[in-house]
Amino acid sequence: MSLGRKRLRMRLSPSVEAIPRSGIRAMAALAQGREGLLHLEYGEPSFFAPEVVRHAAAEALLAERMVYTPTEGPARLREAIVRKLLRVQGVQVADERVFVTHGGVGALYASLASVLGPGDRILMPDPCWPNAVGQVLTLGAEPVFYPLRAEQGFLPEPEAWPVDERTRAILINSPQNPTGVVLPRPILERIAAVARRHGLWVISDEVYDQIYFGERPVSMLEVYAEGTLAAFSFSKTYAMTGWRLGYAVLQPGMQSHTTKLVESCYSSSSMVAQVAALAALTQVEQAEIDAMVDAYRTARDRALELLDAAGRQRYVPEGAFYLMLPVPPGYSSDDFAQVLLERKDMVVVPGATFGQLSDREVRISLAAGADAVAEGVSRWLELSAELERARD
Ligand code: PLP
Numbered sequence: 066m067s068l069g070r071k072r073l074r075m076r077l078s079p080s081v082e083a084i085p086r087s088g089i090r091a092m093a094a095l096a097q098g099r100e101g102l103l104h105l106e107y108g109e110p111s112f113f114a115p116e117v118v119r120h121a122a123a124e125a126l127l128a129e130r131m132v133y134t135p136t137e138g139p140a141r142l143r144e145a146i147v148r149k150l151l152r153v154q155g156v157q158v159a160d161e162r163v164f165v166t167h168g169g170v171g172a173l174y175a176s177l178a179s180v181l182g183p184g185d186r187i188l189m190p191d192p193c194w195p196n197a198v199g200q201v202l203t204l205g206a207e208p209v210f211y212p213l214r215a216e217q218g219f220l221p222e223p224e225a226w227p228v229d230e231r232t233r234a235i236l237i238n239s240p241q242n243p244t245g246v247v248l249p250r251p252i253l254e255r256i257a258a259v260a261r262r263h264g265l266w267v268i269s270d271e272v273y274d275q276i277y278f279g280e281r282p283v284s285m286l287e288v289y290a291e292g293t294l295a296a297f298s299f300s301k302t303y304a305m306t307g308w309r310l311g312y313a314v315l316q317p318g319m320q321s322h323t324t325k326l327v328e329s330c331y332s333s334s335s336m337v338a339q340v341a342a343l344a345a346l347t348q349v350e351q352a353e354i355d356a357m358v359d360a361y362r363t364a365r366d367r368a369l370e371l372l373d374a375a376g377r378q379r380y381v382p383e384g385a386f387y388l389m390l391p392v393p394p395g396y397s398s399d400d401f402a403q404v405l406l407e408r409k410d411m412v413v414v415p416g417a418t419f420g421q422l423s424d425r426e427v428r429i430s431l432a433a434g435a436d437a438v439a440e441g442v443s444r445w446l447e448l449s450a451e452l453e454r455a456r457d
Contacts, residue, residue: 084199088418092402096412103411105429105441108242108387110304112360114341115353118303121344122337129340134333136324138165138312142339145346146297146312153275154284162315164323165342167334169272169298169311174200174330176268176294176313179323180234181206187234187268188226192219192389192419192426194242197270207231212422215391218380219244220252223259235260238270239282243419243428244389245365245382250283257289265292272298272311275354277384278362286314299338301385302354303345310338361386364431364438371442377449386431388438389416389423390445393452398424404452409444 089106096102113119125131137143143163150156150163166172173196181187183205189198191210201208211226213219219241226235237256239248248256260267269285274297285293298311315323327333368388372378382388390413392401398415405411405427416423429441 078203080203080205083202085195087195088399088402088415091399092406092412092414095403095406099410101410102406103409103433103437103441103444105433105437106412106414107432108430109306110301110357110386110432111434112304112357114303114305114308115345115349117348118305118341118344121348122341125340126337131336134336134339136328136333137320138163138334139339142343142346143312145343149346150286150314153281154286156284156286156290158286158314159317161320162317164313164315164320164327165334165339166311166313166327167331168309169270169296169300170196170200171309171327171331171334172272172296172298172311172313173197173268173270175323175327176296176315177201177206177234177236178204178326179315179319180266180268180294184231185233186229186231187236188228188232189236190221190238190241191421192243192416192423193236194238194270195418197236197238201236210420210422213241213244213246214422215379215389215426219246219389220248221256223252223255226259228259228263228265232263232265234266234268236268236270237285239285240273240277240384241387242273242385243387243414243416243423243426244380245385245387245431246380247277247279247282247383250288253283253285253288257285257292260289260292267293269293269295271295273301273385275302276358276361276386278358278365279383282384292316299342299345303349304357305338305341305345308335308338308341310334310342360434361431364433364435367435367439368429368431368442371439371446375446377446382431388429388431389426390429390442391449392416392425392427393449393456395456396452398427402427405445405448409448411441411444413441413445
């Protein structure tokens with residue numbers, strides 16, 4: 066066999082090649098090396114993890130051997146998670162349904178990969194957090210996007226979703242990245258009705274469950290108890306993005322199935338992060354979480370005031386820490402994000418990163434703080450007005 070023919074076999078995985086490029090990375094690359102930019106692109110808290118969490122981890126590192134743990138996570142942590150689900154979500158689940166994972170992204174993967182195979186279809190929002198789309202594509206499954214339109218407050222119309230014999234699941238995310246929308250209970254009930262009618266799983270991404278500005282978000286675990294797999298995380302609530310710990314809530318009887326998957330991927334999640342997570346659940350005062358959420362709320366309110374005063378307010382994000390701003394007519398979100406960078410020295414995420422529909426939007430992060438967000442919204446208003454004047 067010639068070398069040429071041998072080489073032909075060395076292709077890169079087509080399912081990975083099918084994952085779209087990350088617009089967040091592309092913007093970061095454009096901004097690299099430039100001083101004095103206003104950064105509104107990062108989707109992570111700017112706080113330290115609570116002190117008790119850092120102490121618990123530091124002490125454990127000195128006193129204990131860091132070893133593999135049970136794949137599904139240690140019993141004490143899973144019991145603490147069960148208590149948290151009752152306290153925060155108001156749902157009672159058995160310990161065996163809780164699976165500790167590598168971040169919320171690991172919880173999402175554990176859920177998606179436990180139920181989807183090649184050729185299966187899953188209904189997903191457009192806009193959607195792109196990593197979820199990437200996960201579905203690597204499984205050889207097919208995302209079918211349902212629209213979340215700005216003019217409908219970014220809320221879905223479940224009765225209009227195209228369900229066929231290949232559809233197996235629905236992905237929802239509330240509070241949502243990138244819109245900040247919280248799905249109200251009546252919409253969750255309509256989604257559950259569609260799922261029940263067709264016998265579908267609902268994969269519910271609830272990693273922002275404790276970051277909300279009005280009513281507590283309702284968990285899909287409550288509304289569609291018999292078919293929901295839910296993903297949670299320590300990253301956002303406790304400002305622990307780099308610790309990489311989350312958990313999935315599976316259906317009864319699934320643990321050994323998902324154990325095979327997670328065991329093959331990464332054996333078990335990090336032990337030091339598990340110690341930290343247990344401290345987060347058992348020692349962090351609610352007031353400390355509230356203070357962080359208050360900072361995001363203040364940033365949101367400053368943004369909304371400015372938008373309102375300019376007659377440009379379209380919707381009210383009720384959770385997570387993001388706000389979508391529209392792109393002026395005649396621009397794609399990539400082009401507009403570049404003009405914002407060139408002319409206003411600010412970095413945002415082009416909406417195209419989250420789906421086709423949101424090419425009319427850019428995302429800013431409220432986690433950047435109220436002053437930065439207010440400055441960003443002012444610069445966005447100025448540039449939008451300049452570009453609109455130039456068109457007239
Ligand atoms: N789901 C959504 C909607 C997110 O925005 C993120 C992180 O940005 C995750 C899941 C993943 O969270 P983690 O950082 O815990 O993996």
